[in-house]
Amino acid sequence: MATMNGTNGKAQPFSEQTLWMLAIRDRRDKSAFGKLFDHFAPRLKGFVIRSGAPAGQAEDIVQDVMMSVWRKAHMFDPERAQVSSWIYQIARNRQIDILRKEGRPMPEALKAEGNDTEPDAGQVLALEQETDVLREALNRLNPDQRDMIEKAYLGELSHSDIADATGLPLGTIKSRIRLGLERLRHELKDLR
Numbered sequence: 736m737a738t739m740n741g742t743n744g745k746a747q748p749f750s751e752q753t754l755w756m757l758a759i760r761d762r763r764d765k766s767a768f769g770k771l772f773d774h775f776a777p778r779l780k781g782f783v784i785r786s787g788a789p790a791g792q793a794e795d796i797v798q799d800v801m802m803s804v805w806r807k808a809h810m811f812d813p814e815r816a817q818v819s820s821w822i823y824q825i826a827r828n829r830q831i832d833i834l835r836k837e838g839r840p841m842p843e844a845l846k847a848e849g850n851d852t853e854p855d856a857g858q859v860l861a862l863e864q865e866t867d868v869l870r871e872a873l874n875r876l877n878p879d880q881r882d883m884i885e886k887a888y889l890g891e892l893s894h895s896d897i898a899d900a901t902g903l904p905l906g907t908i909k910s911r912i913r914l915g916l917e918r919l920r921h922e923l924k925d926l927r
Contacts, residue, residue: 749813756818760808772801775819778866779826786830796833800826872922880915887912 749757752774758767776797783793803825811821873881886892886900894912898905 750818753813753818756804756808756811756821757813759805760811763808768805771804771818775822776801779822782823783826783830786827788830788833792833796826796829800829803829869919869923872919875922876915876918877911880911880918883908883911884915884919 752771755764755767755771755774758764759771779797779800780790780793783796784790788796800822804822807825811818816824873884876884883897886897887894892900894905894908897903897908901908
């Protein structure tokens, strides 16, 4: 964690993500935006899908949200909200706007969150810590296994799509994914 002086003159710890957001806000730093995007896009997509959006719509919402983050960067205040809370609130609001426009009923997950103005900071922090542990575990996998798992779960490709893209036999792809997932389960058993 880095620190910056807050309005009260005391040094305050800021996460790497907050520092990226401040670089975007203060200097329109495109490199920092790329890092912020790479960090939050997959998390936001999962969040939006868990809230009831189909995968294709979730991708559109994530793109929309991240463009809003760039456009509204001047509004970010690290003393009022964590960057993750701020971004998740933008995503939630965007999803609610889409549901209203389509005239669809709001999923219970979004209704329940509507009572709070921000997601629970403890839950966001726990999710980020779990994500870091998962990333480290993925990085310890055999590169072939990691590549197959990333294509299947993060890239949302079917096994057939992966076979078409890589030229590998379907059995090899399934085997690498199965072995990689077994190793991940072993590495992450303490996370439960």
